[in-house]
Structures are given as structure tokens and as C-alpha cells.
Amino acid sequence: MTWKTQPRSKIGRLSVIGAAADPDIVLIHGVGLRAEAWGAQIGALRGAMAMDMPGHGQSERLKDSPQLADFTDAIAEILTQPSVVIGHSFGAMIALDLASRYPQMVNGVAALNAVFQRDPQAKASVSARATSLDGQTTVDPSATLARWFGDSPLPAREACREWLCNVDAAGYRDAYRVFATEDGPSEESLIALNCPALFITGENEPNSTPLMSHRMAELAPLGRAEIVARAAHMMPMTHAEEVNAILKGFIWSAQNDPT
Numbered sequence: 001m002t003w004k005t006q007p008r009s010k011i012g013r014l015s016v017i018g019a020a021a022d023p024d025i026v027l028i029h030g031v032g033l034r035a036e037a038w039g040a041q042i043g044a045l046r047g048a049m050a051m052d053m054p055g056h057g058q059s060e061r062l063k064d065s066p067q068l069a070d071f072t073d074a075i076a077e078i079l080t081q082p083s084v085v086i087g088h089s090f091g092a093m094i095a096l097d098l099a100s101r102y103p104q105m106v107n108g109v110a111a112l113n114a115v116f117q118r119d120p121q122a123k124a125s126v127s128a129r130a131t132s133l134d135g136q137t138t139v140d141p142s143a144t145l146a147r148w149f150g151d152s153p154l155p156a157r158e159a160c161r162e163w164l165c166n167v168d169a170a171g172y173r174d175a176y177r178v179f180a181t182e183d184g185p186s187e188e189s190l191i192a193l194n195c196p197a198l199f200i201t202g203e204n205e206p207n208s209t210p211l212m213s214h215r216m217a218e219l220a221p222l223g224r225a226e227i228v229a230r231a232a233h234m235m236p237m238t239h240a241e242e243v244n245a246i247l248k249g250f251i252w253s254a255q256n257d258p259t
Helices: 035-042 068-076 090-101 120-132 142-149 155-166 169-181 187-192 210-219 240-256
Strands: 009-011 014-018 025-028 048-051 083-088 106-112 197-202 223-228
Touching: 014 035, 025 035, 025 090, 035 048, 035 083, 035 155, 035 240, 068 090, 068 169, 083 090, 083 240, 090 106, 090 169, 090 187, 106 240, 120 169, 142 155, 187 210, 197 210, 197 240, 210 223, 223 240
Parallel strands: 025 048, 025 083, 083 106, 106 197, 197 223
Antiparallel strands: 009 014, 014 048
């Protein structure tokens, strides 16, 4: 899999690749990345649209000091029909918020590598990183890449390095601050979800842990969890075949047996 830049369409404030008109599947990436992070899924999932998150890629930034709801609302604005919404990391946080606040637009929600009720050490770590961002300086991605990939010299690692080095510094700061401040979906919002909900993470994921995915799935009425063996944070890129197989089954179920 290569991660080359793909042609885009502009919808409102957002740039998208894939099925820009009436998508059946919406893909939301994580902080510092861009729509191409879903390259392995766009080719495999019919009717999929991936977007550059606000302040990333070619999408416009939001207002100063945006909140989670602002990111969610910007994406909801471009949806024209109910879709299966799939998010990764911060994108998973947005996808779950979208399913909670715009249920009429979501047939099913898949949260990949999603956080839920971080422990005190994890909270302190993400808060410290958020505080260090000034919105002007490009952050050295070495520590982030080490967390995501270890020492593996994968093509996916180099693609992520390029995206992190070229992301708008203010857009990155805005998104990361929300990601650090929020602690994942509330228990109440999970209990109230009225659509099928899938929670996937990697067996070796230290931050969006398997336990988090299992706990969220237990709270959601139509929830289930899947753990990808030997995968970590960037499993949509590093374990695309396994992830795509899980997603295809979930999408078929959500589209053909909606609740």
C-alpha cells in the first residue's frame, strides 16, 4: 500500500476524497493525519468518503479554541444521508459524538482505537503534550511515531511522518487540545446509542486499550468489540486486511439490518 496524495473535492469547509456525493460510509482520521490515512479502506469499502479533518490537509480551520462539538458539527454539515460513520483515534471520538448528537444521520458507528476513561497517568501525559503545543511550531514527530510504530521502518510510518511534519501547526494544536481534554464518550451517551456500534483496537495498543473497547461495547445496547492481534495504534494502515474484513461485516449488518 502506498499513501500518495489523492485528488480531492471540496464540500463546504472540508476537503474529501472518495465518494463525495451521498457517501454510504464516512471515514474520519486522527490528529495530525489526513484523508489518505484511510487509503487502504477507501479502495476496499464501496461508497466510502474520507475527509481531511478541519485544520488538516486541505480543510479549513475552525474558529479559535474549538470544542469537540465544533468538529462534529463541521462534519455533520456535509452529510446528505444516513451513513455508517467510522473514526480512528480522535476521529473515533468525533464519530461517537456524531452518532449521539445526530442519530438520524448515522446507520452505524465504528470507533477504531478509541479512548474511554483514561487512567491518571494517561491523562497527565496527553495534557502535557497538549500544553506544549503553541500553534506555530511544527512538532518533531519522532516520539509520536515511536508510540505508533515502535522501531518498524514501515511505509506507513514514513507517510505519517510526512503528514505530521506538514500539518498546519494551529490546526494540529486545536485538535490535540480537544483530544486531550475529552475523555471519550460518556457512559450515558453510550447507553443511549440507538445504532449498531463497533469498537476495534489493537492487541498491543497501550493508550486506546482493549479493555476500553470492551467496556464501551458492554455499555452500548448494540455494541461489540473486536481486538486485532499484534496490532497497535495505526492498525487501519498496518493491519488493513484484518481491519477491512471486520469493517465489511459490520457495514453489511448496519446497512441491511438497521435498528
